[in-house]
Amino acid sequence: ELQLVQSGAELKKPGESLKISCKVSGYTLPHYWIAWVRQMPGKGLELMGIIYPGDSDTRYSPSFEGQVTISVDKSISTAYVQWSSLKASDSAIYYCGRMYGSAKGGIDYWGQGTLVSVSA
Amino acid sequence: QSRLTQPPSVSGAPGQRVTISCTGTSSNIGAGYDVHWYQQLPGAAPKLLIYDNNNRPSGVPDRFSGSKSGTSASLAITGLQVEDEANYYCHSFDTSLRGSGIFGGGTKLTVL
Numbered sequence: 661e662l663q664l665v666q667s668g669a670e671l672k673k674p675g676e677s678l679k680i681s682c683k684v685s686g687y688t689l690p691h692y693w694i695a696w697v698r699q700m701p702g703k704g705l706e707l708m709g710i711i712y713p714g715d716s717d718t719r720y721s722p723s724f725e726g727q728v729t730i731s732v733d734k735s736i737s738t739a740y741v742q743w744s745s746l747k748a749s750d751s752a753i754y755y756c757g758r759m760y761g762s763a764k765g766g767i768d769y770w771g772q773g774t775l776v777s778v779s780a
Numbered sequence: 781q782s783r784l785t786q787p788p789s790v791s792g793a794p795g796q797r798v799t800i801s802c803t804g805t806s807s808n809i810g811a812g813y814d815v816h817w818y819q820q821l822p823g824a825a826p827k828l829l830i831y832d833n834n835n836r837p838s839g840v841p842d843r844f845s846g847s848k849s850g851t852s853a854s855l856a857i858t859g860l861q862v863e864d865e866a867n868y869y870c871h872s873f874d875t876s877l878r879g880s881g882i883f884g885g886g887t888k889l890t891v892l
Contacts, residue, residue, distance in 0.1 A: 668815075670785055697883075702883050704867075705818070705826065706883065707880055707882060719877070719878055719880045720878065721880045722877060722878065725878075737874050763873065764814065764881070765816075765820070765831070766816030766826060766828055766831040766832070766871060767871070770825040770827070771825065773825050779881060
């Protein structure tokens with residue numbers, strides 16, 4: 661069964677660092693782009709960036725460039741997004757998803773989401 | 781500000797037909813890129829509803845259909861059911877976004 665399983669909820673303080681994960685199973689990670697999507701409380705979906713695990717080609721949406729780092733560890737079939745210094749405005753649910761076909765494709769499988777809360 | 785514009789809300793009675801529009805620009809839908817649609821039920825992760833403009837993944841009822849023309853796309857839902865009440869998002873590739881894509885702002889469907 662194809663699955664994307666994300667790490668658990670996080671409660672952090674402003675200025676702290678964080679790395680959340682997305683472990684895939686049921687398919688070969690290097691062959692499909694992975695997308696990271698933010699959903700702030702009560703708001704819509706925002707595409708943060710995408711990564712092709714085969715060669716680590718990474719593309720960030722302009723709003724997220726320099727704010728987060730997307731990476732992948734093919735050896736353990738896991739993708740990551742990390743922050744070096746969290747802000748309260750980073751509080752959101754973060755989803756990973758598999759993009760079929762290409763970087764222009766839709767997201768056909770989604771993780772369950774990781775809730776990140778940043779508060780002093 | 782999203783470059784894919786959706787109406788904030790639509791509504792319809794059970795059994796009716798509703799459509800949700802997604803208006804893009806010459807750097808996304810107008811450039812010929814495919815449009816994908818997602819349904820997000822309350823408290824759940826999004827689910828792919830329509831891919832490549834008008835294709836349904838296995839398991840999605842044929843009450844859901846998609847179309848695209850020019851710089852716009854539409855999602856149509858016929859035979860509206862109470863369980864269709866959800867948020868719906870369109871998604872497309874955008875050449876101005878450094879090789880990434882973009883979501884529409886989302887549309888809340890209320891089944892009256």
